[in-house]
Amino acid sequence: MALPILLAVVAMTLIIAVRYLAVSGAFAWATARRMPGVYARQRRQIGREIYWSLLSAGIYGLPAGVVAWGWQHRGWTLIYARLGDYPLAWYPLSIVAFLLAHDAWFYWTHRLMHRPALFRIAHAVHHASRPPTAWAAMSFHPWEALTGAVVIPALVFVVPIHISALGVVLAIMTVMGVTNHMGWEIFPRRFVEGRGGRFVITASHHQRHHSDYRCNYGLYFRFWDRLCGTDRGLGVFHDDPRRGSADGKP
Template sequence: MQAVPIILASMLAMTAIIAVRYLLSSGGFALATRLVRPGLYQGQGGQIGREVRWSLLSALVFGLPAGLVAWGWQNRGWTLIYTDLHAWPLWYLPLSVLAYLAAHDSWFYWTHRLMHRPALFRVAHAVHHASRPPTAWAAMSFHPWEALTGAVVIPVLVFLIPIHVAALGLVLTIMTVMGVTNHMGWEMFPRWLVRGRLGDWLITASHHQRHHEQYQCNYGLYFRVWDRLCGTDRGLSGDFAAPPAARKG
């Protein structure tokens, strides 16, 4: 019982960290959008306000299990997170990052498809798709039930797959950046990457925008592997060059 206040403090601290990370990352890319694509979010002030409110609630949903696991790692030796760089071979560092991204991507693809079942869509996923079109602030704009499906992924993986703390930080950074950039309404990556062989397997804003246009396709998070295997890949959006008033909902 003596540990309960410390655990609660850890949960609240992690919630604050996730909330600040969201505000800084989404705010940074929203500022970039204002500079690079002025007027793109014109008339979406009310929507952006809703996106921020849902996202801050999602930060709480993400922060609670993350704070518990962080406390357990520090105080009880839970998890397979390691700090000694030589505890595993150096070649394992990039492999562990790829393993986490692949596992997260697989979980996201199938839970995302499940969220598009009519009942679950109405109850939960409709919150995310209420962003029409999404903005950089929509990265964590989820109903709490949907946020919970994303909140458990990393806390579970750290019990299953060994990872260095720095590699875990890289995974979280990739997760944050791709979550924001895939929703911001314009493509930040060069055409040679997006339209080239690498782009055939990686998800960027051009790919995820098509999901927000057509719904029943392009469900992946990082990679197009599951979409290609399951026949749900519908290619890239051609809508990015259009002015705000002409963009599809």
């Protein structure tokens, strides 16, 4: 039993690592095309971001591999493969449920990571990216990576979800993690400063967190920040006036 589980862990680690390299690499390429040379002075920082991110991939791969093996061989989870097992309306609702639960977990663990002791021990690794790049999305100290690695594997034990819907959740998690760190705004100004941007977190909102630290802790949605009084609005991309649509309005 130990060898199949180990192989599942290795496979999931490789999948997560390749996914990170592919998505971060694609958006880093898009950044270079849009703003040539913008990361030129951050090569050493990018090297550190890739190092910590690949280390995080191994930590994410451990629970993911164990749970994947348990689902396939022991039926441990509530992941289902036949659409008819649950009402079709549950398919989009399950995606929303996972995103809401993940967002809540991230907000409170992220806020906890900003306590002075935990910040020094773990979260300072992520904030060493000044400013963050497209490679920084998984640049975590192992202790912080562990808090992020357990949430999705835990949710599949309590919330039913189709295997393809789980893929949608992971795709959203990956893309938003990268785009919120790449140093410019991918969404149009009318979205960021309009109704959509009042609820959905984009790079402009997360940029404020990386500049002011004690605010804007959310992952996908702004309502936890608004509810808890930690939302300080949009940030501004200081290095290049062409960067995105954020204009620094609080």
